[in-house]
Amino acid sequence: MSQKKVVLAFSGGLDTSFCVPYLMEKGYEVHTLFVNTGGVSREKCHQIEKRALGLGAKQHWQVDAQQMLWEEIITPLVWGNSKYQGQYPLLCADRYLIVKESIKLCQQLNTNIVAHGCTGMGNDQVRFDISIKALGEYTILSPIRDIQQQVKDVRHYEIEYLQEKGFKTSTEHKKYSINENLLGVTISGSEIDQWQEPQDDTYVLTNHYHDFPEESLKLRIEFKQGQAVAINGEPKTGVEVMQYLNKILGQYGVGRSIYTGDTVIGLKGRIVFEAPALFGLLKAHQAIEEVVLTQWQNQFKPQVADKWTELVYKGFYFDPLCNDLYQFLASTQQHVNGSVELLVYAGQLQVVAVNSPSLLVSKDASYAQTASWGIEEAVGFIQLYGNSTATWAKVMQEQDGAA
Amino acid sequence: MSQKKVVLAFSGGLDTSFCVPYLMEKGYEVHTLFVNTGGVSREKCHQIEKRALGLGAKQHWQVDAQQMLWEEIITPLVWGNSKYQGQYPLLCADRYLIVKESIKLCQQLNTNIVAHGCTGMGNDQVRFDISIKALGEYTILSPIRDIQQQVKDVRHYEIEYLQEKGFKTSTEHKKYSINENLLGVTISGSEIDQWQEPQDDTYVLTNHYHDFPEESLKLRIEFKQGQAVAINGEPKTGVEVMQYLNKILGQYGVGRSIYTGDTVIGLKGRIVFEAPALFGLLKAHQAIEEVVLTQWQNQFKPQVADKWTELVYKGFYFDPLCNDLYQFLASTQQHVNGSVELLVYAGQLQVVAVNSPSLLVSKDASYAQTASWGIEEAVGFIQLYGNSTATWAKVMQEQDGAA
Amino acid sequence: MSQKKVVLAFSGGLDTSFCVPYLMEKGYEVHTLFVNTGGVSREKCHQIEKRALGLGAKQHWQVDAQQMLWEEIITPLVWGNSKYQGQYPLLCADRYLIVKESIKLCQQLNTNIVAHGCTGMGNDQVRFDISIKALGEYTILSPIRDIQQQVKDVRHYEIEYLQEKGFKTSTEHKKYSINENLLGVTISGSEIDQWQEPQDDTYVLTNHYHDFPEESLKLRIEFKQGQAVAINGEPKTGVEVMQYLNKILGQYGVGRSIYTGDTVIGLKGRIVFEAPALFGLLKAHQAIEEVVLTQWQNQFKPQVADKWTELVYKGFYFDPLCNDLYQFLASTQQHVNGSVELLVYAGQLQVVAVNSPSLLVSKDASYAQTASWGIEEAVGFIQLYGNSTATWAKVMQEQDGAA
Amino acid sequence: MSQKKVVLAFSGGLDTSFCVPYLMEKGYEVHTLFVNTGGVSREKCHQIEKRALGLGAKQHWQVDAQQMLWEEIITPLVWGNSKYQGQYPLLCADRYLIVKESIKLCQQLNTNIVAHGCTGMGNDQVRFDISIKALGEYTILSPIRDIQQQVKDVRHYEIEYLQEKGFKTSTEHKKYSINENLLGVTISGSEIDQWQEPQDDTYVLTNHYHDFPEESLKLRIEFKQGQAVAINGEPKTGVEVMQYLNKILGQYGVGRSIYTGDTVIGLKGRIVFEAPALFGLLKAHQAIEEVVLTQWQNQFKPQVADKWTELVYKGFYFDPLCNDLYQFLASTQQHVNGSVELLVYAGQLQVVAVNSPSLLVSKDASYAQTASWGIEEAVGFIQLYGNSTATWAKVMQEQDGAA
Structure with a gap:
C-alpha cells in the first residue's frame, strides 16, 4: 500500500x-x-x-x-x-x-x-x-x-x-524569536517578554539614532484607488514599493515600535516590530483619505477597518465577513487618487503636502477663511444642531427650579 | 436707566x-x-x-x-x-x-x-x-x-x-493663525490651508531636527488611576506634568503633526499642531493600559473614547452623554497604576519598559513560551472558537458539490 | 424672453x-x-x-x-x-x-x-x-x-x-397628517404630538383587534439572495410582495407601532406608523439570516445596517458612504436563500420554521445535544476563552492579599 | 482524614x-x-x-x-x-x-x-x-x-x-428541555432544534390566541431612574413587578418568541422563549427613554448596551468591562423618570402615552408644527449640515466634466 x-x-x-x-x-x-x-x-x-x-x-x-x-x-x-x-x-x-x-x-x-x-x-x-x-x-x-x-x-x-538521525543542527541558542516578511520584522522573547527595555542590537530594519542620515528626504507617493503605484514619479509594483520603503525609511528609524497585545488565546504578548514601509504607506494613505472622503465616510470607515483587522489578527481571514468588509473598503477607495509628499528626517515622517483631483474643497469656501454662506446660516446651523442638548438644558433647569 | x-x-x-x-x-x-x-x-x-x-x-x-x-x-x-x-x-x-x-x-x-x-x-x-x-x-x-x-x-x-477710536493696533499681518494653551499649539493659514508644505519657521514648541539634542533621554512616568502623578520619582501636579513634558519632549521634535480634519461645519480644515506632552502621555498611558486592562476592556474602550472625542470636538462637551462616557472611562481606570519608562531620542519616543502591580500576567503562562494548559486544550479552543466559520465552509462545499 | x-x-x-x-x-x-x-x-x-x-x-x-x-x-x-x-x-x-x-x-x-x-x-x-x-x-x-x-x-x-385665484380647495381641517406609500403609513399631529393615546380611528392599514380574523394564517416566504421572491410558492414582484403583505398582515393588526424619534433637526417627533409588510419581511429575513450567516457576520452586520439606516433617515442617501454600506450588505446576502414559514394570528406573527440549503448546521453537532468534540476540548475552549478575565481575577486577588 | x-x-x-x-x-x-x-x-x-x-x-x-x-x-x-x-x-x-x-x-x-x-x-x-x-x-x-x-x-x-443506588427516578422522557426563572421560560429540543414549528402545547407562560382575553387592558408603569417602581399607582418591588407582568401579559400572548442564536461555542442554537414581563418592561422603558434622553444619548447608548448583553450572554458577567458598562448605563438613567401607559390586547402591547417631568420638549417648538427658529436658520442648518456631501458632489461633477 x-x-x-x-x-x-x-x-x-x-x-x-x-x-x-x-x-x-x-x-x-x-x-x-x-x-x-x-x-x-x-x-x-x-x-x-x-x-x-x-x-x-x-x-x-x-x-x-x-x-x-x-x-x-x-x-x-x-x-x-x-x-x-x-x-x-x-x-x-x-x-x-x-x-x-x-x-x-x-x-x-x-x-x-x-x-x-x-x-x-x-x-x-x-x-x-x-x-x-x-x-x-x-x-x-x-x-x-x-x-x-x-x-x-x-x-x-x-x-x-x-x-x-544524523542531521546537522545549529545548537546556538537565539535570544530572540525573529520573524521577517515583506510587511516587516517582529521580535519577541527574553527581556521583551518581561516588559523590560530591548537591547540596542535587537533591531533589524531600523537604524539606531546615531546612524540616522544627516540630510532629510523628500518622497512623493502616488496613489490610484488607494494603492501606491509610483514613488517620485517612477511606477513600482507593490513588492517594489514595500522593499524600497522598508529600506529607505528604515535608515531614518521610521516604523519601529513596541507594544503589548491581547493575543487570541487570552494572554498578554509583548513584541517589538519594525514596519517602515507600512508606517509610511499608512500615514500617506490616511493623509489622502482625509481630503477625499466625505465626513460620513471618514467617521464610519474606521469601524469597518478595525473589524477587518481584528478578524485577520484572530485567525478569521477566510470567514465570509472578511470578504464583506473588503467589499466596503474597496468601495470607499474609488476616488482615493492623487499624490502625497513625505518629508523624512531623523526619526520622523511627516506628510507635508497632498494633491488630489478629488480633494473635497469647494471653490467658494475655505475653512476659517471665507464662506459661501451667510452668518445667519451659521447661526441657524448651530441652533438646530444644538437643539437636543439645549432642550435638555432648559428642561433640567425648569425641573431644578420647580424642585 | x-x-x-x-x-x-x-x-x-x-x-x-x-x-x-x-x-x-x-x-x-x-x-x-x-x-x-x-x-x-x-x-x-x-x-x-x-x-x-x-x-x-x-x-x-x-x-x-x-x-x-x-x-x-x-x-x-x-x-x-x-x-x-x-x-x-x-x-x-x-x-x-x-x-x-x-x-x-x-x-x-x-x-x-x-x-x-x-x-x-x-x-x-x-x-x-x-x-x-x-x-x-x-x-x-x-x-x-x-x-x-x-x-x-x-x-x-x-x-x-x-x-x-484712538486705540493702538498692530497692523502687521500675521501669516499664520496660532493658538496656544496647556495642551499645545495649533497653527493654520497660508500654505497650510492649501495642503502645501509648511515653512521651517512655522513651529513653536518642537525643534527642527538640526537642533535635536544629541543624547537620548530616559523618563519614568508614574500613573495613579490613569493620571500621571510623578516623573522620575518627583511628584508633579498635572499642570507641571504638561509644562515639563511640553518643554523637554519638544526639544526632541516629539508631538509635531499635520492633518486635515472634517470640521463641524462640514468643510475640510488642515492644521499643523504640536502637542509634545500629550503625545508622550498618550503613548505612556496606552502602554500601561495594554497590560492592565482585560482583552474585553481593551477592545471595547476605544469606541467609548472615540465618542467622547467626537462630542468634545463637535461642541457637545456639556451634553449629558459626555458625562455618561466619562463615568465609563473613570471606571476603567481603577487599576491603571504603575510606571512606564520612556526612551526619547531624535524625533522619537518609545515606551521601553512597563511596571505595574496590576500587570495581567499569570505566573503559570507566558505567551508563546510556557502554558498552564495542555495541548488538547489549545486544540479544543481552536475547534470551538472556529466552529462557526468551519461549519460555514462545510456547508458551502456541500452546496457546491451538489450543484 | x-x-x-x-x-x-x-x-x-x-x-x-x-x-x-x-x-x-x-x-x-x-x-x-x-x-x-x-x-x-x-x-x-x-x-x-x-x-x-x-x-x-x-x-x-x-x-x-x-x-x-x-x-x-x-x-x-x-x-x-x-x-x-x-x-x-x-x-x-x-x-x-x-x-x-x-x-x-x-x-x-x-x-x-x-x-x-x-x-x-x-x-x-x-x-x-x-x-x-x-x-x-x-x-x-x-x-x-x-x-x-x-x-x-x-x-x-x-x-x-x-x-x-379661483381654485377650489377643501377647507375641511384634517386632524392628522397622514402619509402613505408602498412602505406603509405614517400618522402624526393632534394628541399623537402630545404623547397621548391615539384614537381608535387613527389607523389606516391595520385592523382594530375586534376585527382580527378568527383563523390563523400560514405564509411561506421564499428568499433569493436576501430578496423575497415568492409567497406560498407563487412568484411575486417586489411591489406585489409589499401590496399583498400590507393587506393580509394588516388584517391581523401586524406592524402597528408608535414611537418618538430624534428628528434630524434635533426635536423629539412622535408618530404612529403602520408597516405590516415590512414588519413581516424583516422578521422573516432575520430568521433566515440567523441560520445562514456566521457568528462574525451576525454580530457585526447590525453596525453597518444601523449606519445605513441613520444616513437614510437623516438625509444622506446620496452620500458615497451609503453606497459603501450597500456593497457590504449586498456581499452578506450571497447565501441568504431559502424559505421561512410564518404563523400569523390575532396581533402576532411568528417565524415558526426555517428552511435553507445554507443552514449552518453541521451533521456532527447539534447545540446542547451532540457534539463533534470531546469534553476536553470544551474545557480547553473555556480555559483559553476565559484566560484574560481569569488572569485579571488572580492578579486582583494577589493585590488584595498583598494590601 | x-x-x-x-x-x-x-x-x-x-x-x-x-x-x-x-x-x-x-x-x-x-x-x-x-x-x-x-x-x-x-x-x-x-x-x-x-x-x-x-x-x-x-x-x-x-x-x-x-x-x-x-x-x-x-x-x-x-x-x-x-x-x-x-x-x-x-x-x-x-x-x-x-x-x-x-x-x-x-x-x-x-x-x-x-x-x-x-x-x-x-x-x-x-x-x-x-x-x-x-x-x-x-x-x-x-x-x-x-x-x-x-x-x-x-x-x-x-x-x-x-x-x-436505590433512588427513585422518573423515567418519563420529556420532549423539551424547559428552564424557568423570574425572567421567563426557555424551551428547546425536539422539532425546535430542527427549525420546525413547535407544537401548540409547547408554551408555558403565554396563552394560545384562542384563549386571549376579550377585553383590552390598560397598565400604567411608573419608572424612577429607569427602574419600574409602581404599576397602576401601586408601589411594587421588582420581584412583584416581574411576577405580575409575567402573569397578566402572558394571558394576552405577549412576549412569546422563537429565534436562532449563535451560541458561545459557535453552533447555531434555536429556542423558544416566553418573557412577557421583560417584553413589556423593555417596551415601556424604551418609550420613556425616547423622550428623556438627548439625541446623542439615544444614538450611542445601544452600542454600550449591546456590549453588556454580549458579555452576559457569553459568560463574562464578572469581567471588569461589565462593570464599566454598568457605570455608563447607570449614568444615563438619572432622569429616566415618569410613567408610561400601555394598551394590551389580543397578542399586542402598545405604549400609547408617555408622561415625564424630563420630557425633552421645548415650549417654543414642536416637531413639524411650530418652530422657535426662522426659516433662514433651517436653510442655514441644511446648508452646513450637508456641506461635506455637497462638496463631494461638486468635485465629482467637475472631475466628470474634465474627463
Missing part, C-alpha cells in the same frame, strides 16, 4: 526541520512547501530547498507569494488605515497565504493531509487551523504540539532527535 | 479687542474675562488686563483654569487614548472652560448676556454657542459675526475701527 | 397645490411631477394630474417608482434588518426617489431649477435639499418656506390664496 | 441529582445549594430540599436570589434596552447569581471546591466555569462532563446509576 502524502508548510527553521523526519517516521510521504512572503534572499531560498531535501522530503515546492501578499493583505490593510489594538499592522498576516498555498498544493497532489510547525502556545496555530478548516476538510498534523504533550524542553528534544 | 452688563470672553487679540468698544457703543457695560488655559506668561496676563481696561472695559477679570483643564479635559482625554479622526488630540477643548467661567461670572454679576469673538466661519462659534445654551438661557452676542454680515475684509475693518 | 422652467415635485395636497400658481406668479413655467411610490390608486393618479393642470401647470409628468422603491430602498432595508433608533423602518425613504426623478426631469427639460413643498419645520426639507445638492448644482425653490417667513397661519394663507 | 467539602449548585433535576451520589462516591462531603431565581413554588422548594437530603447531601442550603436578580441583572438589562442578537433578553443570566451564591457558600464552608451539573455541549458550562474563575481560585467539578467522556447515552446512564 502506498504512503499517504502530506504537505508540510516549511520554513527551514528548527521546528519545521524536525517535522520532516518525524512525519516520515509516522509513515508519511513528505512534500515540503516554502511560501516566500518576503524578507528572504534568493540564496536563502536555495538553502531552504537543500535543507528540505536533505532532511528527506520526497519533493520540495516553492511559491513566491509576495505580489499576492500585496494584493490580498497589504492593500486592504492600507485601505483600512487600521492596526490591531491601534498599534500592530498585522505583520503575521502572511500566514493566511501560506495556508492557501498549502491547500492548493494538497489539491494538486491529491491529498487531504496538511502539516504545520506551530506550537500550542501561540496565535499562529489558531490562524493555521481555522484557515485550513475554512478551506475544506483536511486532516491537520502538528508535530510540535504532539511532542509538547510529552516533552518539556521541546527545543532540546528536537535538536537531539535530528542529531540522532 | 442702568446699562446692561455683558461678560466678554477676552483674549487680547484683534477680534476680542474690537469687541470691547463695539459692545460699549451698543450700550453695554463690558466685563472682560481672561481665562488662562496655559501657554501664556505672567507678563502677558498683565498686558491682557491693561489692554482690556485701556479699551474701556468696566472691569477685567482673570481666572487660572489650568488645573481645571488638567482635571476636566486632559484627564479624560488621556484615559480615552483617543484623538479626533485618529489624529487630533483636541487642543481646542479649553474653549469649554472659557465658556464655563464666563457663565460663572455672568451669575456672579447677575447678568444673562455673554459675548465672544468667534467668527462665523469656524468650529469655535459652534463650541461657544452650544455650550452656552447647555448651561442656561443666555443672550449670546458675537460682534465679529455681526460685522461679517456687512463687511468683507473684517480684519481691516476692525483695525480702522479701533484706530478711529 | 422665455420663462424659466421649474420642476415641482407634486403630490396634489394643499402645499404643493399652492406652489403651482405661486411659482407661476413668480414667473416660472411650472412642470409638475408626481412620483408614484405606492399607496395611491389609479384613479387618484388621474385626479392628481387633473389638479396639476387645473392649477395651471404647463405640463404634468408622472413616474411609477414603486419597483425602484423595492430595489433601491426596501431591498437594502430588509438586508440590513435595521430600523432607525431600533423602531422606525424608514417609511420616509421614498423622498429620495422623488428627488432623483425630479432631477432626471430637470435634465430632460434642460432646466436647473427644482421646487418642493416642504415646510421649514420638518425632516423632509433636509432630505430634499441635501439630496438635490448631492445630485448636482440646482436652484432649490421652496415656496412654503418662503411664505412661512412672513405668514403665521400658513394653511389659512394657502387656502385663501388658492380661493382668490 | 476528613472528607473534602464540595458545594454543588443543585436544581433537583436529573443531572444535579446524579451529581450527589456520584460526588459522594468520589469521596466528597456534598453541600447542595438551591439558588431560587424565580419560577418555582414554595412547595417545589421543599421538594428540592427533600430530594437533596434523600440523595445523601450532608447539608442542603437555599437562597432566594430573586431580588438580587432584579437589581443586578434585570435592572441593567432594562436600562440597556438590548437583547442578544436583537432577540434574546438573556433569560440565562440567572446563572451568574447561582455561581456567586455558590462561591459565597464555599467561603462560608471554608472549601474551594465547587461543582455544577452542566453538560459539555452547551453555553452554561462556559458561564459557570468562567464566572467561577473570575471569582477566585476554585477547583471545578463537573460530573456530567466527566461521564460524557465515557458514556454515550448520558441520561440513560444517570437513571440506571440512581436506580442502582
Whole structure:
C-alpha cells in the first residue's frame, strides 16, 4: 500500500526541520512547501530547498507569494488605515497565504493531509487551523504540539532527535524569536517578554539614532484607488514599493515600535516590530483619505477597518465577513487618487503636502477663511444642531427650579 | 436707566479687542474675562488686563483654569487614548472652560448676556454657542459675526475701527493663525490651508531636527488611576506634568503633526499642531493600559473614547452623554497604576519598559513560551472558537458539490 | 424672453397645490411631477394630474417608482434588518426617489431649477435639499418656506390664496397628517404630538383587534439572495410582495407601532406608523439570516445596517458612504436563500420554521445535544476563552492579599 | 482524614441529582445549594430540599436570589434596552447569581471546591466555569462532563446509576428541555432544534390566541431612574413587578418568541422563549427613554448596551468591562423618570402615552408644527449640515466634466 502524502508548510527553521523526519517516521510521504512572503534572499531560498531535501522530503515546492501578499493583505490593510489594538499592522498576516498555498498544493497532489510547525502556545496555530478548516476538510498534523504533550524542553528534544538521525543542527541558542516578511520584522522573547527595555542590537530594519542620515528626504507617493503605484514619479509594483520603503525609511528609524497585545488565546504578548514601509504607506494613505472622503465616510470607515483587522489578527481571514468588509473598503477607495509628499528626517515622517483631483474643497469656501454662506446660516446651523442638548438644558433647569 | 452688563470672553487679540468698544457703543457695560488655559506668561496676563481696561472695559477679570483643564479635559482625554479622526488630540477643548467661567461670572454679576469673538466661519462659534445654551438661557452676542454680515475684509475693518477710536493696533499681518494653551499649539493659514508644505519657521514648541539634542533621554512616568502623578520619582501636579513634558519632549521634535480634519461645519480644515506632552502621555498611558486592562476592556474602550472625542470636538462637551462616557472611562481606570519608562531620542519616543502591580500576567503562562494548559486544550479552543466559520465552509462545499 | 422652467415635485395636497400658481406668479413655467411610490390608486393618479393642470401647470409628468422603491430602498432595508433608533423602518425613504426623478426631469427639460413643498419645520426639507445638492448644482425653490417667513397661519394663507385665484380647495381641517406609500403609513399631529393615546380611528392599514380574523394564517416566504421572491410558492414582484403583505398582515393588526424619534433637526417627533409588510419581511429575513450567516457576520452586520439606516433617515442617501454600506450588505446576502414559514394570528406573527440549503448546521453537532468534540476540548475552549478575565481575577486577588 | 467539602449548585433535576451520589462516591462531603431565581413554588422548594437530603447531601442550603436578580441583572438589562442578537433578553443570566451564591457558600464552608451539573455541549458550562474563575481560585467539578467522556447515552446512564443506588427516578422522557426563572421560560429540543414549528402545547407562560382575553387592558408603569417602581399607582418591588407582568401579559400572548442564536461555542442554537414581563418592561422603558434622553444619548447608548448583553450572554458577567458598562448605563438613567401607559390586547402591547417631568420638549417648538427658529436658520442648518456631501458632489461633477 502506498504512503499517504502530506504537505508540510516549511520554513527551514528548527521546528519545521524536525517535522520532516518525524512525519516520515509516522509513515508519511513528505512534500515540503516554502511560501516566500518576503524578507528572504534568493540564496536563502536555495538553502531552504537543500535543507528540505536533505532532511528527506520526497519533493520540495516553492511559491513566491509576495505580489499576492500585496494584493490580498497589504492593500486592504492600507485601505483600512487600521492596526490591531491601534498599534500592530498585522505583520503575521502572511500566514493566511501560506495556508492557501498549502491547500492548493494538497489539491494538486491529491491529498487531504496538511502539516504545520506551530506550537500550542501561540496565535499562529489558531490562524493555521481555522484557515485550513475554512478551506475544506483536511486532516491537520502538528508535530510540535504532539511532542509538547510529552516533552518539556521541546527545543532540546528536537535538536537531539535530528542529531540522532544524523542531521546537522545549529545548537546556538537565539535570544530572540525573529520573524521577517515583506510587511516587516517582529521580535519577541527574553527581556521583551518581561516588559523590560530591548537591547540596542535587537533591531533589524531600523537604524539606531546615531546612524540616522544627516540630510532629510523628500518622497512623493502616488496613489490610484488607494494603492501606491509610483514613488517620485517612477511606477513600482507593490513588492517594489514595500522593499524600497522598508529600506529607505528604515535608515531614518521610521516604523519601529513596541507594544503589548491581547493575543487570541487570552494572554498578554509583548513584541517589538519594525514596519517602515507600512508606517509610511499608512500615514500617506490616511493623509489622502482625509481630503477625499466625505465626513460620513471618514467617521464610519474606521469601524469597518478595525473589524477587518481584528478578524485577520484572530485567525478569521477566510470567514465570509472578511470578504464583506473588503467589499466596503474597496468601495470607499474609488476616488482615493492623487499624490502625497513625505518629508523624512531623523526619526520622523511627516506628510507635508497632498494633491488630489478629488480633494473635497469647494471653490467658494475655505475653512476659517471665507464662506459661501451667510452668518445667519451659521447661526441657524448651530441652533438646530444644538437643539437636543439645549432642550435638555432648559428642561433640567425648569425641573431644578420647580424642585 | 442702568446699562446692561455683558461678560466678554477676552483674549487680547484683534477680534476680542474690537469687541470691547463695539459692545460699549451698543450700550453695554463690558466685563472682560481672561481665562488662562496655559501657554501664556505672567507678563502677558498683565498686558491682557491693561489692554482690556485701556479699551474701556468696566472691569477685567482673570481666572487660572489650568488645573481645571488638567482635571476636566486632559484627564479624560488621556484615559480615552483617543484623538479626533485618529489624529487630533483636541487642543481646542479649553474653549469649554472659557465658556464655563464666563457663565460663572455672568451669575456672579447677575447678568444673562455673554459675548465672544468667534467668527462665523469656524468650529469655535459652534463650541461657544452650544455650550452656552447647555448651561442656561443666555443672550449670546458675537460682534465679529455681526460685522461679517456687512463687511468683507473684517480684519481691516476692525483695525480702522479701533484706530478711529484712538486705540493702538498692530497692523502687521500675521501669516499664520496660532493658538496656544496647556495642551499645545495649533497653527493654520497660508500654505497650510492649501495642503502645501509648511515653512521651517512655522513651529513653536518642537525643534527642527538640526537642533535635536544629541543624547537620548530616559523618563519614568508614574500613573495613579490613569493620571500621571510623578516623573522620575518627583511628584508633579498635572499642570507641571504638561509644562515639563511640553518643554523637554519638544526639544526632541516629539508631538509635531499635520492633518486635515472634517470640521463641524462640514468643510475640510488642515492644521499643523504640536502637542509634545500629550503625545508622550498618550503613548505612556496606552502602554500601561495594554497590560492592565482585560482583552474585553481593551477592545471595547476605544469606541467609548472615540465618542467622547467626537462630542468634545463637535461642541457637545456639556451634553449629558459626555458625562455618561466619562463615568465609563473613570471606571476603567481603577487599576491603571504603575510606571512606564520612556526612551526619547531624535524625533522619537518609545515606551521601553512597563511596571505595574496590576500587570495581567499569570505566573503559570507566558505567551508563546510556557502554558498552564495542555495541548488538547489549545486544540479544543481552536475547534470551538472556529466552529462557526468551519461549519460555514462545510456547508458551502456541500452546496457546491451538489450543484 | 422665455420663462424659466421649474420642476415641482407634486403630490396634489394643499402645499404643493399652492406652489403651482405661486411659482407661476413668480414667473416660472411650472412642470409638475408626481412620483408614484405606492399607496395611491389609479384613479387618484388621474385626479392628481387633473389638479396639476387645473392649477395651471404647463405640463404634468408622472413616474411609477414603486419597483425602484423595492430595489433601491426596501431591498437594502430588509438586508440590513435595521430600523432607525431600533423602531422606525424608514417609511420616509421614498423622498429620495422623488428627488432623483425630479432631477432626471430637470435634465430632460434642460432646466436647473427644482421646487418642493416642504415646510421649514420638518425632516423632509433636509432630505430634499441635501439630496438635490448631492445630485448636482440646482436652484432649490421652496415656496412654503418662503411664505412661512412672513405668514403665521400658513394653511389659512394657502387656502385663501388658492380661493382668490379661483381654485377650489377643501377647507375641511384634517386632524392628522397622514402619509402613505408602498412602505406603509405614517400618522402624526393632534394628541399623537402630545404623547397621548391615539384614537381608535387613527389607523389606516391595520385592523382594530375586534376585527382580527378568527383563523390563523400560514405564509411561506421564499428568499433569493436576501430578496423575497415568492409567497406560498407563487412568484411575486417586489411591489406585489409589499401590496399583498400590507393587506393580509394588516388584517391581523401586524406592524402597528408608535414611537418618538430624534428628528434630524434635533426635536423629539412622535408618530404612529403602520408597516405590516415590512414588519413581516424583516422578521422573516432575520430568521433566515440567523441560520445562514456566521457568528462574525451576525454580530457585526447590525453596525453597518444601523449606519445605513441613520444616513437614510437623516438625509444622506446620496452620500458615497451609503453606497459603501450597500456593497457590504449586498456581499452578506450571497447565501441568504431559502424559505421561512410564518404563523400569523390575532396581533402576532411568528417565524415558526426555517428552511435553507445554507443552514449552518453541521451533521456532527447539534447545540446542547451532540457534539463533534470531546469534553476536553470544551474545557480547553473555556480555559483559553476565559484566560484574560481569569488572569485579571488572580492578579486582583494577589493585590488584595498583598494590601 | 476528613472528607473534602464540595458545594454543588443543585436544581433537583436529573443531572444535579446524579451529581450527589456520584460526588459522594468520589469521596466528597456534598453541600447542595438551591439558588431560587424565580419560577418555582414554595412547595417545589421543599421538594428540592427533600430530594437533596434523600440523595445523601450532608447539608442542603437555599437562597432566594430573586431580588438580587432584579437589581443586578434585570435592572441593567432594562436600562440597556438590548437583547442578544436583537432577540434574546438573556433569560440565562440567572446563572451568574447561582455561581456567586455558590462561591459565597464555599467561603462560608471554608472549601474551594465547587461543582455544577452542566453538560459539555452547551453555553452554561462556559458561564459557570468562567464566572467561577473570575471569582477566585476554585477547583471545578463537573460530573456530567466527566461521564460524557465515557458514556454515550448520558441520561440513560444517570437513571440506571440512581436506580442502582436505590433512588427513585422518573423515567418519563420529556420532549423539551424547559428552564424557568423570574425572567421567563426557555424551551428547546425536539422539532425546535430542527427549525420546525413547535407544537401548540409547547408554551408555558403565554396563552394560545384562542384563549386571549376579550377585553383590552390598560397598565400604567411608573419608572424612577429607569427602574419600574409602581404599576397602576401601586408601589411594587421588582420581584412583584416581574411576577405580575409575567402573569397578566402572558394571558394576552405577549412576549412569546422563537429565534436562532449563535451560541458561545459557535453552533447555531434555536429556542423558544416566553418573557412577557421583560417584553413589556423593555417596551415601556424604551418609550420613556425616547423622550428623556438627548439625541446623542439615544444614538450611542445601544452600542454600550449591546456590549453588556454580549458579555452576559457569553459568560463574562464578572469581567471588569461589565462593570464599566454598568457605570455608563447607570449614568444615563438619572432622569429616566415618569410613567408610561400601555394598551394590551389580543397578542399586542402598545405604549400609547408617555408622561415625564424630563420630557425633552421645548415650549417654543414642536416637531413639524411650530418652530422657535426662522426659516433662514433651517436653510442655514441644511446648508452646513450637508456641506461635506455637497462638496463631494461638486468635485465629482467637475472631475466628470474634465474627463
